Amino acid sequence: MRWIDEKFKKDPTHYVLQTLMAFVAIAVVIVALGALTNGAMVAALGASAFIVFAAPHTSVARPRHLIGGHVISMAVGLLCSLVFRFGWLSLTDLSAGLVGAAAVALSLFGMVLTDSEHPPAAGNALAFAISSFDAGHILFTLGAVLCFAIIRHLLRGWLRDLI
16 A cells, blocks of 8 residues: 555656645635635635646636636536525525536536536535625636636646645
């Protein structure tokens, strides 16, 4: 049984530096979003940061998937939230669960239909479907995802897949 990845032994620098980059990216997200939103949005962005910094050369880390997945998921979540915003349903555990599940399923469908699969983005579909939000949440989430994509692009020759 091996406890430490053999790739780490060969090149610990990338592991340490890419982990520190992920720390900074997520710290900024948590500090900025902490006062604005719930944990589901932070979790979705945290999982996206993991992919960008631990597996930057995988298909789900590409801008089409990273940005497209989050845009689709937010749009689906916003559409699903209309049932609460217009009072068609009251927010109960059952209604939130069903609407949240529908948002995740529909975002999955939208992402696979458009070949922009980014699994962490489904968390935003759930968050936007059942949580209070405003334009600031949407803009910040898009800004964070765009920053992740830009960082990945600028460092594409240096970043390594760690998984």
